[in-house]
Amino acid sequence: MMKKLMIDGQRIVTEDGAQVILNGINLVCKDKKKGYVEPCTESLFAWFHEQGFNVIRLGLIWDGVEPEPGVYDDEYLAKIKQQIVWAERHGIYVFLDMHQDLYSSLYGDGAPLWATITDDLPHIIGAIWSDAYLESPAVNRALDHFWQNTPASDGVGLQDHYAAMWKHIAQFFADCSNIIGYDMMNEPYPGSSGREVLDAIIIAYAQQAMGLNDLNMEELAGSWFDEEKKQELLLGIADMDMYQILVDSAQEASQRFEREMLAPFFNKTASAIRSVAPDGFLMLETSYFANMGVESGIELVRNQDGKIDSNQVYTPHGYDLTVDTELYEIYNQSRVELIFSTHRKVQERLNIPVLIGEWGAFTNHSSTFDLSKSLIAIFEQYLWSNTYWCWTKNFENSPYAKALNRAYPQVTGGQLVGYHYDYDTNIVSVNYISTGRETWIYHPCAALLSKEDVVVSGAEHCQIELRPFPNVASGIVSIVAPQGQNMLSVEVGRKA
Structure with missing residues (x-):
């Protein structure tokens, strides 16, 4: 179990x-x-x-x-x-x-079907599947009925x-x-109220990015559903200060x-x-x-x-x-x-x-x-x-x-402070404070490693065990370190 x-x-x-x-x-x-x-x-x-x-x-x-x-x-x-x-x-x-x-x-x-109540409104399919959330009256009416517990x-x-x-x-x-x-x-x-979210973004973009105050909401919304114009809009909100304004709106x-x-x-x-x-x-x-x-x-x-x-x-x-x-x-x-x-x-x-x-x-x-x-x-x-x-x-x-x-600590016998896997070297670095329990580090090349490829700094007398999975290169590196308040630094991988 x-x-x-x-x-x-x-x-x-x-x-x-x-x-x-x-x-x-x-x-x-x-x-x-x-x-x-x-x-x-x-x-x-x-x-x-x-x-x-x-x-x-x-x-x-x-x-x-x-x-x-x-x-x-x-x-x-x-x-x-x-x-x-x-x-x-x-x-x-x-x-x-x-x-x-x-x-x-x-x-x-x-x-x-029995839980889809649309009041016979039409369904509109967008250029991208998710566009229908904003364009389809049927989808939005069905959602409205769900949120109203009809x-x-x-x-x-x-x-x-x-x-x-x-x-x-x-x-x-x-x-x-x-x-x-x-x-x-x-x-x-949200259903039909989702359009309020889009409208808020459109208004903020038109005013802040385009300098428009006399807004044609239908025309501006149509730009989002036009694939060519949508690409232009995406390029226009590549600036993160501008994008933050939009999501805040x-x-x-x-x-x-x-x-x-x-x-x-x-x-x-x-x-x-x-x-x-x-x-x-x-x-x-x-x-x-x-x-x-x-x-x-x-x-x-x-x-x-x-x-x-x-x-x-x-x-x-x-x-x-x-x-x-x-x-x-x-x-x-x-x-x-x-x-x-x-x-x-x-x-x-x-x-x-x-x-x-x-x-x-x-x-x-x-x-x-x-x-x-x-x-x-x-x-x-x-x-x-x-x-x-x-x-x-x-x-x-x-x-x-x-x-x-990628390699990462599946289970850390203590408090995990940080870790990072370097794809170029296949070395994973893990920092933690040990409670004396076992740590499991998954590594995609575990079967190719030896105990010399597992370096633990900050503690002595650590128990290290390599547990490759059957018939593949990957597996688990097990480490049991003494309990203590010191930060342990572990590197697992074969250095060039």
Whole structure:
């Protein structure tokens, strides 16, 4: 049985106090024809383990779980459970992600037909799939009905159905000891009030960047949905002072949704989960717009007595505005750094651990190796956990996959102070204060190392053990150092 994970301030720790960095990947099937289960075998999870992944954000789809009001498809859940069992066999934790894109399986993935109430408004497909959030009357009306808890055909509110579904899920998987948490909704979108966020950004851009005060909102909004003009806009907001003005302008409208709609929804859903699963992390996502750097106002979940739940993890996403395109020539690393520094600010306010639930979404463009390294450096800096978006067929041959296979401290027997992996030398440096417990450092070349390639400064008489995985180069370097208040510096890797 895998060790239980707990929260200690901004750290994730094992039940015996060792600090954990979770490093993994999303596994989400959005295809109804496949039954919303990614077709794979146990060998995929063995490969994840060999790559150093110790966590999976595993997707569920509402349409798959509850195809009819109050009717749950346990055969579907059993197929998901099989993947969770495979993950456990290979030492991988799992947290469950109730995934949605454009709210409904009619337009993307998520809610079933019976939970999609559009009042017969039309659906508009954007040039990029996510444009429909802003352009489609049907998607926005369906979301509005969900946030208003409009009754379904059986008279039960849509959110009430959703919470009851989560209760059933938590109960169904209660015997899976490697499940660590519940991501209650992927990228919650406000519905029709989301246009207020966009309008605030458009007004700020027109006034600050273009010097316009006599605004034609329809024309300006149309520029964002025109691919050629959109590229011009992206170039125009490459300056971070300007970009900060734009995301700040959207903050009030985005946070109003989080206060008035998202917080009560999280409290209700969490209460349903906690009625059958007292442990496990509640994974807090943000308004969709926080993905682009709008500061989240999300608050910690409270129970019915108003007490803050003690097991919560902040799980925001972060993407540059060029995501889902091939516009890598105008990808802006400074924008990305701003997005994640904003998430850091929210973390410090909430004082809980961070696991970046989604990042990347890269194509096989050659630049994605260096882009991935830059993003991973941010996660190293903040000591954050993460799950890359996402596993796809032929993933292992992509440039970014090579960056994801990196050395890092999976478990630190003490307080982790900092670490960094040098891709050029294959050397990982780890600094921590030992409590005398075992430290596990994953290294992609562990089988090629000797004990002389593990250098520990700051302590004597350390126990070092190399544990390569069978038939591959990767593995674990185990270090047990005496307990003390001194900083230990560890370097693992073969110097040229």
